[in-house]
Amino acid sequence: MSDDLKDEIEALNSIYGDDTLRHAPPDNHVLTLPGGPGASSLTLRFADSYPDVPPEILGTHSAGENAPRGAGARDLLLFREAVAAVYQPGAVCLFDAVEEFSRRVEEVSEAEPSGPPTDPHSPPAASASTTRLDEEHGNQNRNQEADSLPSYMLEEPPWIVSDPFVELKSVFLARAAPVTSPEQAASYVQHLVATDKKVRSASHNMTAWRIRGPNGTSFQDCDDDGETAAGGRLLHLMQLMDLWDVMVVVTRWYGGQKLGPRRFALINSTARDAFVKAGWAEEAGQGKKKGHGK
Known part of the structure; x- marks a missing residue:
């Protein structure tokens, strides 16, 4: 093997x-x-x-x-x-x-129909007017359900996913996405945690983002999620790569053996891999692609 x-x-x-x-x-x-x-x-x-x-x-x-x-x-x-x-x-x-x-x-x-097969002995089909009323009622219910959803569930994040990195049974995986506001970045993180049980069960979900605002303003933030200084290192990587209007989430599943400082290199390598796959950077030593850089 x-x-x-x-x-x-x-x-x-x-x-x-x-x-x-x-x-x-x-x-x-x-x-x-x-x-x-x-x-x-x-x-x-x-x-x-x-x-x-x-x-x-x-x-x-x-x-x-x-x-x-x-x-x-x-x-x-x-x-x-x-x-x-x-x-x-x-x-x-x-x-x-x-x-x-x-x-x-x-x-x-x-795409599959959700209803049961038609029974030949079932009562006659409803009239067109009744069917139309049922459809309108169903649409109204769906609209009400959408209105009741948390705001972060209304937009599917366009994640670009890295290859998994494995070291002593710890697994690191990065997701990167373009973002236009801190609120959008925060909602993408909430959506990921709410919809992916593997992410919820992970040891850490470390995040960083850099966003250009109007009139020369900018927003930069990070979250260690319990892995001290990891978020700051991700943000520093994005600064070195001159990436803007981008966010990254690096997920770690702890494998039972401590990695020491090596874990920070793995976190950054995983994030870089997601940036490369997204087309925002090239492999180390080849320079940066045009797009989300300066």
Whole structure:
């Protein structure tokens, strides 16, 4: 097993739960997809040359407890599509593939009809006027529900996600996004914590942002979230990179072994990776791309 695959297994199991990706002797692995007790699991095989070649998705290992008919086949197809979409030769892909799979499952679920099949013995359909009233009432309820949501839930943050960084079983993951105001930056953090249980269960969610305001004003802020000086170091990194109208959240899941000062290098490296993926910076030593810099 390559070091890349070992690190990827540690990262997935730290973020999604123990045994998310586990060895199935002699040559296979079982990947349990996100989704709780009813989640499907798939059988994968990794060549010795992975990640220079993609993983083989051999089939469905289990459709999950109380899963609807066809769920296993659907998840197998969606995960194969996800791997095909994110895989790049030489780069590990499972974390990105799992995230892409989750996005595709959500799209499919939203497109599926929510009502039960039509019963031939059911009463006649309602009149057009009754149906129209029901639709208007439903729209009104949805509008009321939207009005009752916290303001930070009304806008989906456009996160750009780094690769996971693993060190002694601690996992670091960064999310970066363009922002135009401190209020928007704060709402993005609230949205992330409210909607992602993996983030809520993390040891630290360290944040920093730099925003240009009107008439030459500017806003800069950071939050350590219990990791002393980490937020300030993120902000200093953004200052050195001359990034504006950008925020970053670095999440750490503690692996049980102290990293000492090394953790700050990992925090900044993870943030930089998100900035590079967003196109706001280039790899170290290559200079900064145009866009959110000066």
